[in-house]
Amino acid sequence: MQVAVIIFFNLQITITTDYSLTNYFSSCFIIFAAQKPGKMNIEFLIKSSVAAALKNLYGVDLKEESIQTQHTRKDFEGDITVVVFPFTRFSKRSPEQTAGDLGEYLILNVPDISKYNVLKGFLNLVISNSHWVSELNEAFEDPFYGTTKATKDSKLAMVEYSSPNTNKPLHLGHIRNNLLGYSISEILKANGNNVVKTNIVNDRGIHICKSMFAWMYEGKNETPENSGKKGDHLVGEYYVKFDRMYKAEVAALMGKGLTKEVAEQKAPSIIGAREMLRKWEQDDHEIRNLWETMNRWVYAGFDETYKKLGVDFDKIYYESETYKVGRDEVLRGLDEGIFEKQDDGSVWANLENEGLDRKILLRSDGTSVYMTQDIGTAKLRYEDYPIDKMVYVVGNEQNYHFQVLAILLDKLGYKWGKDLYHFSYGMVELPQGKMKSREGTVVDADDLIDEMVNVARKTSEELGKLDEYDDNEKEEIYRMIALGALKYFILKVDPKKTMMFNPEESIDFNGNTGPFIQYTYARIQSVLRKAKEQGIKWGNAQREVELREKEVELLKKIVVFPEVVTESGKLFSPALIANYCYELVKAYNQFYHDITILGETDEVIRNFRLVMTETTGKVIQLGFSLLGIECPERM
């Protein structure tokens, strides 16, 4: 039986006036996976034994959580290290002596500890091989090793990601968002949560009106069908055309002596687009039809890109369906005196008491802004689902927006308002700096994926390992490798950090890359295939098998996988999974290089190596599935 207890820490109650980011958005979705009864995790066992030792030796009561352990560094002998500095105040002895006391106690009381040594204030414990082997057997037997299945009663997390505007195609920035959103969802699932993946499509607003305006004036009835262009790209072209038109008009007006500010308001194209937005909100037939048509083109394009990326959604919200709910909420807030109306008719929230500025909620012409619809969307979602945790995967440029959103929802009386979690990730930069559509430096998602596939094809053909496959199978493998490279490259870096994407260097398949890890997986499958061909059968390893150093290292890497899954769930970090997979694979390749598997004549040892090989493959696949990366059987 497997039990998972999930506890939500609500960190905001203590402070009433401080609305700083840390209070709202520090990771407050903390998961505790309970130990399986009878199968005590070794670190926990050591912690409780240390606690008992401290009580016994020095008469102090310390909780297990306050005892620090870590994996012993490679340069020292041992597997698990207890940090004893904090205990010297109780022992009134030197760190070395204290560590020695504890070591003696542990070796007498914990059978799985075979040796210990002391260095300064560090007590290094050597765990017996038989313990590691029995953990390996558990991993070997469990097809979902390291993960916890959700039940009907598990907590429900809703994860919003992607959230495109419908006026232009997806680019590199969206790719990071989509990969993070998908991966975070998988990681939360693996930690025993129910997850609803959702997408809010920003299908209405001034941006799409700009594309519509340009299409009406310059479009000549161009459609995806008659032009052969992908729908989202076509609409994006008109957005760019609008921008050019607008810039030219502003320049012309400034030439006539208007100031920049006035010219920007008086340009005919922007007035036209605004008029379209106003008509749209009034349900004008002609405008609505054009809007529907152009959005339909865009969705067809997006679907293609999502499919290529391998991401999906359980529930899609459209801003056009939620903004009214938001507007009603704002008007209710106005009635209740939470918000205020300015003379020109615009509605504002005054957040000066919270240390922030005033924020507009409705324009003077009555139309909604981004914030308005986000209020409505949030309300609808909580009506539609019994959400325990709402996660927004949105770039850190919107930190302020989400800080304000949480406060507004709180002011509107929603108790969950302050529990919204903004999973704030860093921007993607190019060697030339930020991506700018006007300067043509945007890396288009479709182009990038196609380019990655081309490189994968070329590399694979040079290596010539897939020659006996037919073309369809080959293309499928090229696709897996290309996406493996792209996804791993992006997910291996800490989501919070700004990352650099160099299109040339990112298309590398050697070293710390997705294809290297996929390659190791393929290699493992090859060994297992050969074993089967030779009629070899393998099963649970014998506990008393003799182990070589590379084997122990690999073994220890395999069995920390569950810990990594838990940690990545707590920290919302696919990067932890990615970096773990790399370390695991590195350990496997060293083992593979130095030690024969099928060539081993001692059947007990050969069996152990096969169990370890198969389990490594499984863990790679499980880990990569949390990143949304597939593993080919051959490459």
Added chain:
RNA sequence: GCUCUCUUAGCUCAAUUGGAUAGAGCAACGGCCUUCUAAGCCGUAGGUUGUGGGUUCGAGUCCCGCAGGGAGUACCA
């Protein structure tokens, strides 16, 4: 201006959240395929963790100052 944030090897990133001698990959140089997939393995070289102080048994990590990047502060989304 104000708020937030970042700065680790030539480049791209790690560092078990305050622990031991700061690690990988790429790039450079040298070695290993008659043996389970060389998209691999091994080695050499590369660092005053931007800078100055502070906190303590211990700081890349926490606090304060300075320098330099980035983001936000819109009737944009």
